[in-house]
Amino acid sequence: AESGPPAAAGGMYGVIGKMRVQPGQRDALIAILAEGTKEMPGCLAYMIAKDKADPDALWITETWDSAASHKASLALPSVREAITKGRPLIAGFERFETEPVAGVKTR
Amino acid sequence: AESGPPAAAGGMYGVIGKMRVQPGQRDALIAILAEGTKEMPGCLAYMIAKDKADPDALWITETWDSAASHKASLALPSVREAITKGRPLIAGFERFETEPVAGVKTR
Numbered sequence: 001a002e003s004g005p006p007a008a009a010g011g012m013y014g015v016i017g018k019m020r021v022q023p024g025q026r027d028a029l030i031a032i033l034a035e036g037t038k039e040m041p042g043c044l045a046y047m048i049a050k051d052k053a054d055p056d057a058l059w060i061t062e063t064w065d066s067a068a069s070h071k072a073s074l075a076l077p078s079v080r081e082a083i084t085k086g087r088p089l090i091a092g093f094e095r096f097e098t099e100p101v102a103g104v105k106t107r
Numbered sequence: 108a109e110s111g112p113p114a115a116a117g118g119m120y121g122v123i124g125k126m127r128v129q130p131g132q133r134d135a136l137i138a139i140l141a142e143g144t145k146e147m148p149g150c151l152a153y154m155i156a157k158d159k160a161d162p163d164a165l166w167i168t169e170t171w172d173s174a175a176s177h178k179a180s181l182a183l184p185s186v187r188e189a190i191t192k193g194r195p196l197i198a199g200f201e202r203f204e205t206e207p208v209a210g211v212k213t214r
Contacts, residue, residue, distance in 0.1 A: 014156045016123065016166050018203075034209040045152065047170060049121045049205035059123050059205050061168040063154065096125075098156035098166050102141040 012044070012100040013067040018051070019058040020092035026050065026058055029089045033060070036082025042069025044100075056091075063100045119151070120174040121207040124167040125158070127199030133157065133165055136196045140167070143189025149176025151207075163198075170207045 021029050030048055037046040044063040051057035064070040073079050128136050137155055144153040151170040158164035171177040180186050 014154075014166075016156070016168065030208055037210070045154070046210045047121075047152070047168065047207060048209040049123070049170075049207040052204040052206055059121075059203065061123065061154065063156075096166065097159040099159055100154060100156040101137055102155040103144070103153045 010066070013064040013070050014098035014100040015060065015062040015070070015095060016098055017060040017062075017093055017095040019060065019090055020094075021056045021058055022089050022091050023056055025089040026056065029058060029086055032082050032086045032089070036078045036086075039078065040069075040073045040076060042066060043073065117173070119207040120171040120177050121205035122167065122169040122177070122202060123205055124169075124200055124202040126165040126167065126197055127201075128163050128165055129196050129198050130163055132196040133163065136165060136193055139189050139193045139196070143185045143193075146185065147176075147180045147183060149173060150180065 019029070030050075033046075033048055037043070040046070042065045044065060045061065046063075047059075047061040049059045049061070051059060062070070064073075126136070137157075140153075140155055144150070147153070149172045151172060152168065153170075154166075154168040156166045156168070158166060169177070171180075181190075
């Protein structure tokens with residue numbers, strides 16, 4: 001199989017996460033996340049999407065130019081604030097780390 | 108809870124999918140998908156990412172300006188060809204429909 005050494009450190013870094021939100025709080029969490037993730041150096045995309053079937057589920061697709069950029073973002077005041085404000089609204093978080101390989105289209 | 112009527116028909120449409128790939132075929136499938144999904148009217152993003160933990164798993168994040176654009180894409184020759192070529196390499200596909208609400212950043 002193709003499970004050789006991990007992707008070169010230089011590759012893009014990504015996260016795909018499915019958040020379980022406290023009932024009725026999805027819009028509030030979307031606003032917090034959208035606000036807190038606007039200006040993050042190295043972030044190529046931070047996409048937020050409602051699950052169509054489950055009113056309490058929210059999908060996040062993050063694409064970063066490197067793992068280092070992602071790590072650095074966790075120290076940004078805007079991100080820390082979003083985490084503090086958002087955490088009480090999050091009931092669960094299934095999180096997958098990825099290596100983006102194709103496809104961020106400009107609008 | 109917030110499970111009111113489905114999002115207005117005018118909203119963006121999205122898909123998040125986790126594909127299980129035949130062992131050793133992930134790079135081949137990535138090439139097929141990347142090639143077949145280049146010119147799709149109404150597609151705002153078609154992001155392909157390798158799962159870091161599982162060498163046989165691949166994530167797709169699609170963002171469309173409407174569900175209609177997505178549906179129309181299935182008739183495009185390039186997409187039909189990718190489906191035909193890619194299908195034998197796909198062992199499973201967990202697919203979630205979404206309504207993107209924030210965050211396609213330009214490169």
